[in-house]
Amino acid sequence: xxxxxxxxxxxxxxxxxxxxxxxxxxxxxxxxxxxxxxxxxxxxxxxxxxxxxxxxxxxxxxxxxxxxxxxxxxxxxxxxxxxxxxxxxxxxxxxxxxxxxxxxxxxxxxxxxxxxxxxxxxxxxxxxxxxxxxxxxxxxxxxxxxxxxxxxxxxxxxxxxxxxxxxxxxxxxxxxxxxxxxxxxxxxxxxxxxxxxxxxxxxxxxxxxxxxxxxxxxxxxxxxxxxxxxx
Numbered sequence: 178x179x180x181x182x183x184x185x186x187x188x189x190x191x192x193x194x195x196x197x198x199x200x201x202x203x204x205x206x207x208x209x210x211x212x213x214x215x216x217x218x219x220x221x222x223x224x225x226x227x228x229x230x231x232x233x234x235x236x237x238x239x240x241x242x243x244x245x246x247x248x249x250x251x252x253x254x255x256x257x258x259x260x261x262x263x264x265x266x267x268x269x270x271x272x273x274x275x276x277x278x279x280x281x282x283x284x285x286x287x288x289x290x291x292x293x294x295x296x297x298x299x300x301x302x303x304x305x306x307x308x309x310x311x312x313x314x315x316x317x318x319x320x321x322x323x324x325x326x327x328x329x330x331x332x333x334x335x336x337x338x339x340x341x342x343x344x345x346x347x348x349x350x351x352x353x354x355x356x357x358x359x360x361x362x363x364x365x366x367x368x369x370x371x372x373x374x375x376x377x378x379x380x381x382x383x384x385x386x387x388x389x390x391x392x393x394x395x396x397x398x399x400x401x402x403x404x405x406x407x408x
Contacts (some may be wrong), residue, residue: 178204178274180221180302180311186337190282193223197241197302199274206305207241207270213258213267215246216303221277224250226297226330227288234297235262235286243268249271252323262286284340293335297328343380348372 182371193355197219199205210216216240222238234250249260262285288294300313314329352369359365373391379384 178304180300182223182300182313184331186334188337191286192281193237193279194277195221196276197221197274199287202270202272203301204306205241205270205275209242211242213246213261214244215240215303217358218242219243219275219305220246220303222246223279224299224301225286225331225346226325226328227286227294229295229297229330231323233295234387237262237264237266237279237281239266239268239277239279240269241277243277250324252325252371254340255324272318282340283337284342288337289338290339293333294337296331296334297325298331299328339379342377342385344377345374346377347374379393385398 178196178200181198182193185192197246206217206219208216208218210218219236220240224234224236226234234254236248236250236256237245238246238248240246243266245264245266246258247260247262247264249257251257251318262281264282265280266277268275288296295395298314299316301394303310314327316324316327318381320327329338348371350371352371354367354369355365356367357365371391376386376390377390378386378388
């Protein structure tokens with residue numbers, strides 16, 4: 178079945194849309210299984226080798242019911258499905274197949290700061306009931322080398338800039354402790370209020386600094402105390 182894919186980009190994001198043609202809606206494999214679980218569903222995905230170095234890449238996928246899957250790829254560790262980004266997607270089953278749209282903000286992907294860039298690119302579609310998965314640029318699993326070496330190219334991407342990657346995760350905690358001293362002038366109850374934050378800052382597209390301001394050590398489990406009187 179034919180697949181139509183369209184790409185646009187602006188100063189904020191990459192926009193991808195398409196029409197996955199099917200003979201009938203019964204040909205579409207679709208279940209609600211949750212994010213990052215492609216399961217037996219049909220899906221469409223786009224994969225970027227943003228540095229065009231055949232070393233690292235990113236993939237963004239959507240199913241006919243709009244559920245997302247994303248992954249990070251490397252030439253040494255393969256696919257890492259535990260990696261998560263924030264991107265928008267929507268899908269709809271229509272007569273003749275299903276449609277989809279994705280918006281991938283630049284904050285959800287890593288790339289260089291060149292004025293004109295060429296990225297490695299591939300597009301995949303799986304039709305589960307037919308047992309087949311298709312690639313825009315053919316990938317032969319019997320060919321040696323990296324997965325990215327068989328990508329196509331998206332060329333002359335102009336004037337896109339990596340955004341400032343800065344994330345704050347504040348916390349606030351209140352403690353109440355009871356210890357029955359039962360002594361005059363000594364309180365049996367004490368309280369404390371704590372606050373702080375975690376900070377994540379992207380120094381470069383390749384390095385991220387993680388900091389904790391005033392960590393709440395009360396949330397860290399200590400080792401069990403054991404009194405050992407044996408020799």
